[in-house]
Amino acid sequence: MRLAAKTLLAVSLAGCVVSYGASAKAPAPAGDPPATTAQQHSDTRFTAQDLFALSAASDPQISRDGRTIAYVRRSHDIMTDRARSSIWLIDTRSGTETPLAGGADSEAFAPRWSPDGTRIAYISTAGGRAQLWVTWLASGAAAQLTGLPASPSSITWSPDGQSIAYTMLVPGDKPKLGAAELTKPEGAQWAEPLEIYDLLAYRTDSAGYLKPGFEKIFLISATGGAPRQLTFGDYHDRGPLSFSADGRRLYFSANRRSDWQTDPLESEIHAVDITSGAVATLTERQGPDAAPLVSPDGRLIAYLGYDDRGRAYENAQVYVMNPDGSGRRSLTANWDFSASQLQWDASSRALYAQYDVRGETRVARIGLDGSVRDVARGLTGGGLDRPYTGGSFSVADNGAIAFTGGEPTFPAEVELTNGTATRRLTNLNAALRDTKTMGEVRKITAPSSHDGLMIDGWLTLPPDYKEGTRVPLILEIHGGPFAAYGPHFASDNQLYASAGYAVLSANPRGSTSYGAAFANQIDKAYPSQDYDDLISIVDAAIAQGIADPDALFVTGGSGGGVLTSWIVGKTDRFKAAATQKPVINWTTQVLTADNPAFFGRYWLGAQPWEAPELYWRQSPLSLVGNVTTPTLVVVGSNDFRTPVSEAEQYYTALRLRGVPTKFIKVPSASHGGIAARPSQSAAKAAAILAWFDQYRPSPAAAP
Numbered sequence: 083m084r085l086a087a088k089t090l091l092a093v094s095l096a097g098c099v100v101s102y103g104a105s106a107k108a109p110a111p112a113g114d115p116p117a118t119t120a121q122q123h124s125d126t127r128f129t130a131q132d133l134f135a136l137s138a139a140s141d142p143q144i145s146r147d148g149r150t151i152a153y154v155r156r157s158h159d160i161m162t163d164r165a166r167s168s169i170w171l172i173d174t175r176s177g178t179e180t181p182l183a184g185g186a187d188s189e190a191f192a193p194r195w196s197p198d199g200t201r202i203a204y205i206s207t208a209g210g211r212a213q214l215w216v217t218w219l220a221s222g223a224a225a226q227l228t229g230l231p232a233s234p235s236s237i238t239w240s241p242d243g244q245s246i247a248y249t250m251l252v253p254g255d256k257p258k259l260g261a262a263e264l265t266k267p268e269g270a271q272w273a274e275p276l277e278i279y280d281l282l283a284y285r286t287d288s289a290g291y292l293k294p295g296f297e298k299i300f301l302i303s304a305t306g307g308a309p310r311q312l313t314f315g316d317y318h319d320r321g322p323l324s325f326s327a328d329g330r331r332l333y334f335s336a337n338r339r340s341d342w343q344t345d346p347l348e349s350e351i352h353a354v355d356i357t358s359g360a361v362a363t364l365t366e367r368q369g370p371d372a373a374p375l376v377s378p379d380g381r382l383i384a385y386l387g388y389d390d391r392g393r394a395y396e397n398a399q400v401y402v403m404n405p406d407g408s409g410r411r412s413l414t415a416n417w418d419f420s421a422s423q424l425q426w427d428a429s430s431r432a433l434y435a436q437y438d439v440r441g442e443t444r445v446a447r448i449g450l451d452g453s454v455r456d457v458a459r460g461l462t463g464g465g466l467d468r469p470y471t472g473g474s475f476s477v478a479d480n481g482a483i484a485f486t487g488g489e490p491t492f493p494a495e496v497e498l499t500n501g502t503a504t505r506r507l508t509n510l511n512a513a514l515r516d517t518k519t520m521g522e523v524r525k526i527t528a529p530s531s532h533d534g535l536m537i538d539g540w541l542t543l544p545p546d547y548k549e550g551t552r553v554p555l556i557l558e559i560h561g562g563p564f565a566a567y568g569p570h571f572a573s574d575n576q577l578y579a580s581a582g583y584a585v586l587s588a589n590p591r592g593s594t595s596y597g598a599a600f601a602n603q604i605d606k607a608y609p610s611q612d613y614d615d616l617i618s619i620v621d622a623a624i625a626q627g628i629a630d631p632d633a634l635f636v637t638g639g640s641g642g643g644v645l646t647s648w649i650v651g652k653t654d655r656f657k658a659a660a661t662q663k664p665v666i667n668w669t670t671q672v673l674t675a676d677n678p679a680f681f682g683r684y685w686l687g688a689q690p691w692e693a694p695e696l697y698w699r700q701s702p703l704s705l706v707g708n709v710t711t712p713t714l715v716v717v718g719s720n721d722f723r724t725p726v727s728e729a730e731q732y733y734t735a736l737r738l739r740g741v742p743t744k745f746i747k748v749p750s751a752s753h754g755g756i757a758a759r760p761s762q763s764a765a766k767a768a769a770i771l772a773w774f775d776q777y778r779p780s781p782a783a784a785p
Contacts, residue, residue, distance in 0.1 A: 126519045127545055127580040130764030133573055134160045137510035138493035139486050140463055141192065141474050145199045146428075148478035149174055152182065152193035152202055153496050155510065159186075163761045167191045169204055172507050174482070174498055179508070182217060183208070183224065190215075192235070196243045196304070203237050203246055203304075214248060216304060227306045236321020239304070240329045247301050247332055249321045252311070254294035282343040286676045287723040287753040299323065299334060299354065312354050313361065317342050319352075322373050326405060327380025330356055335372040335385075338363070346680040347390050351383070351407070364407030371401070377430040380405070382450075384424050384433050394608070394684050395564045395594070395601040398422065400435055400448055413452050418597040421448075428479040436461065438471045438595035441538055441568030445475050445483060457501045460487040462570045463494035467757035468558070468639070469540065469572040469587050470565060471595060490540070490569040491520035491576070519545040521579030523569055526586070528622035532614035535603075539588035539619045540567060541628065542575040547584070554633035554778055556585045557620055557649075557656075561640030561663075563608060566595040574757070577767045583635070583774070586623055590615035590645075606687045608700065609648040616645065617653070632657075635774045639663050639716075640724060640753065644702060647732060650713055651705025658777040660714040660770045663724045663753055666732040668697040676722040706735045712742035714773045716766060718751030744773070 135158075142153040151172040159166050168184030169191065184190030188208040195202055199219075206215045209226050212233035217224040227246070228234060234248040257278040266272055277291070285291045297318040302309040312332065313319040319336045326333070331353045337345065338352070338361075351364045351374045364383075365371040369390035374383050383403050388396040397420040403410040413433070414421060421435035432449045434457070443461035446454050463486040464472025473494060475485035481501065486494035488506070492515065495508045509515070521542045528537050544553055556578050560567045567587040575585040589596070590612035591603035604610055623629035636656045638646045643664030650659045665671045669690040672682040682689045690697050698704050713736055717729035726747065736743040746769055748762050757763035 126517065128514075128518050128520055128573075128576045129580065130577065130768060132514060132518065133760040133764050134158045135511075135514055136466060136493055136573065138463065138466060139496045139508055139510060140494065142476055142484040142486060142496050143193050143195060144174070144476045144478045144482060144484040144498075145195050146197075146479045147199060148480050148482040150199075151476075151484045151496060151498070151507070152195070153484075153508075154191050154193070157510075158760050160760075163759045165758065165760075169193050169202075172496060174484075174507070177507050183215065192237060194237050194239060196239050197241060198243055201243070201304070203239065205234060205237070214246065214302070216246075225306060227302055227304075228309060230309075234300070236323050238321070238323040238325065238332075240325050241327060242329055244304055245301055245329075246304050247299060247312075247323050247325070249297050249299055249319065249323070249334075251293070251295050252298045254296065254316075256294050282679060283677055285722050287721065288755075290720065290722070290752075299332065301332075301356065312356065312359055314359075322375075324374050324376045324383070326353075326376055327378075331405075332356060333364075333374035333376065333383060335370075335374060344679050346677060347684075351385055351403075353405075362407075364403065365410065369396075373424060375424050375426060375433075376405070377426050378428055379430040381430065384426065386421060386424065392684065392687070393602055394605040395592075395598060396420075397598050400424065400433060402450065413448050413450065414454070416452070417448075417454055418599075420594065421446075423474060425475075425477050427477070427481070434475070434477050434483070436473070436475060438566055438568075440595055441471060441540070441566050441589055441593075442595075443471045443473050443568070445485065457481075458483045458485055458487075458499050458504075460497070460504070461485050462488055462490075464570055466493060467572060467574045467763055468560065469567045469570040469575060470560065471568050471570065488571070490523040490542075490571055493571045521545050521576055521585075522547065525569065526619065526622055526626070528619040530591070530611065530615045531618045531621075532611040535591060535600075535615065537588060537590060537615045537619050539586050539623075540569055541623060542572070542579045542585040542587070543628070544579050544582050544584065550627055552627060552630040552633075554583045554635065554774075555620065555623055555629035556583045556774070557616060557634070557636040557638075558585050558587050559616065559636070559638030559642030559645045560587065560589070560593070561638070561642050562594070563592045563604065563612070563641035563644070564594050564601055565641070566593045568595075573763065574767050577764075578771065581771050581775075583771075584623070584628055586620065586629075588616055588619045590619075606685070608685060609645055609702075612645060613648060613652060616649065617655075630779075633779050635659065635777075637662060637770060639756070641665075643724070647702035647713075648705065650711040651702055651708045654710050656711050657779070658712045658714070658774050660716060660773055661729075661732065662716040662766075663718065663721055663756060664702065664715075664728055664732065665724050666701065666728045666735075667703045668701045669694070670731070671724065671728055672697075674725045674727060703731060703735060706732070706739065709736065709739065709741050712773070712777055714744055714746065714770065716746045716748070716756075716770070718748045718753060718756040720750055721753040721756070723753035 137157040140154045167189045169182040171180045190206040193204045214228040232251045236249045238247045257280045299312045300309045324333045335349045337348045349370045371387035374385045386398045400413045419437040423436040425434045445458035461473030464470030473486040487497040488495045492511045524541045526539045634656045637660040639662035643661045646661040715733040733745040
């Protein structure tokens with residue numbers, strides 16, 4: 083998400099600043115009197131109400147001939163306070179857009195072209211529940227193919243276009259234990275029956291408490307009819323799916339071992355015979371093998387994976403093998419980045435993969451000889467509230483690449499590149515571009531005080547920022563912790579900037595996109611020197627004359643909540659803090675979070691009863707006795723990743739110590755969905771700003 087960058091700016095003691103540009107203010111109509119500063123701010127600054135006006139592009143799927151792109155447009159409905167998705171078509175020559183599916187009464191997403199380009203399959207709620215639909219482009223006719231009890235996913239066309247495969251949850255029997263010898267009288271209103279669970283991970287942040295059953299693979303005719311279940315068993319068979327060139331086999335990944343519940347990373351590539359249903363396992367190493375993709379000529383299968391060495395982070399490598407599983411080799415063993423979203427070149431001689439580098443997202447073309455070159459840059463689309471890396475792309479047979487991109491002041495648009503020239507095809511936020519002045523985003527780099535490791539960050543400045551003036555600074559820390567910020571849109575940052583704050587989004591050690599060694603600096607030691615990295619880049623913002631050293635604030639969510647709580651236990655430099663959905667106590671986190679087989683084993687290297695001293699030493703709760711910083715605590719009421727009890731422990735501890743605090747629960751919000759509803763996203767940002775404003779020093783009087 084970039085516009086043309088401005089020239090390199092100042093070089094100071096801590097490093098350099100690079101500007102990524104800002105939108106210009108709309109000129110006042112001729113003849114109008116000049117507006118006051120207050121009027122200018124109310125008219126042109128980004129506000130909470132503007133969250134409902136944001137739109138973003140995602141999942142651009144270009145046709146094989148490169149003439150048309152189907153993409154998902156995400157917008158917000160002010161009446162329902164929810165995001166909605168619709169599918170649009172773009173003529174790549176004229177830029178003309180046409181709606182395909184979804185709208186005010188239904189949602190549509192996951193468009194996938196048929197091999198001959200005459201039809202598009204997708205998921206739609208037009209019939210009430212999410213089902214598989216197909217639209218015939220020549221006539222515009224659309225048909226609902228399924229009437230399923232659960233939503234299909236991972237839809238994939240067969241090579242001849244006659245069938246579509248998908249995955250779906252197959253309900254299972256609820257666990258039972260005992261039987262009460264009671265007879266319910268007719269018309270009686272009794273309590274709900276007991277809820278019994280027998281899985282290790284019995285709830286997830288996205289789905290809540292899990293219904294019994296397993297995800298399985300199905301096949302249906304592309305003109306409708308009864309679907310046929312292809313896989314069976316008490317384990318999940320997941321997408322993405324890929325057909326063999328002759329359409330006789332379907333490749334997928336799964337952990338089909340008996341210990342699948344306690345081995346959270348393990349998976350292998352399997353092939354199911356369409357006719358017989360026989361399943362063959364093609365890989366066997368310890369570690370995840372996933373996302374199989376058959377080459378156009380049918381001679382190779384590409385997939386992603388890595389050797390599980392028990393570390394907190396590994397790069398996903400690109401592998402190829404023969405269709406029978408022989409000849410496995412990595413194409414990226416010497417490439418220190420993590421690949422995703424594989425696509426074959428039409429020639430079958432190379433693959434395209436998305437990856438992140440120093441906070442920016444790109445597409446690389448990876449040859450079968452291991453050569454790598456970038457073919458698209460500036461991808462974006464990791465989310466709306468915070469500036470995470472992300473985005474998506476697809477490739478036509480002629481090498482044209484459709485992707486989500488743009489500049490860091492607005493959400494993602496659809497862009498098209500031939501490897502040299504890039505065109506933007508949509509302008510989903512035109513009204514905001516014409517009327518709003520957004521905060522400029524600049525890159526900042528600083529050496530860590532711990533060991534000189536270079537740390538990147540991005541400063542979002544107030545829209546009316548004047549060079550040489552100091553402003554209050556909010557250090558906003560990303561989650562993960564294995565994730566990365568970059569020059570990407572963030573509604574939270576823009577709202578904070580509109581209130582007069584500079585916002586610093588940094589990538590301390592442990593962040594992705596800087597290589598495996600950089601990420602694993604916090605392996606079995608989180609938090610640790612990531613604290614020093616963050617303080618160092620704050621000092622850089624001060625040294626450059628931007629941040630007011632007497633008006634520093636800190637916030638962050640998830641892993642950022644961990645580090646926020648850690649920071650206020652280490653220093654009193656920050657005037658106020660807001661820890662969002664934090665981990666406070668690693669013992670309770672590991673035993674109550676939605677992936678109990680993963681966190682203790684991979685992040686701390688032991689279970690709580692095996693290393694209680696380690697768990698306590700790494701817990702922000704161990705530092706609460708040092709905290710004097712006024713600290714707001716925020717969490718979603720349906721958060722199963724960093725459960726509500728984590729935030730409650732911290733709030734109670736702060737109250738017992740007499741530290742100024744308040745506790746905010748976002749109703750019905752999950753960990754990943756804490757900013758999903760615009761009104762809640764706005765209210766959360768407003769509450770954090772109000773908390774900081776209480777402790778924001780008054781501006782010094784002019785001499």
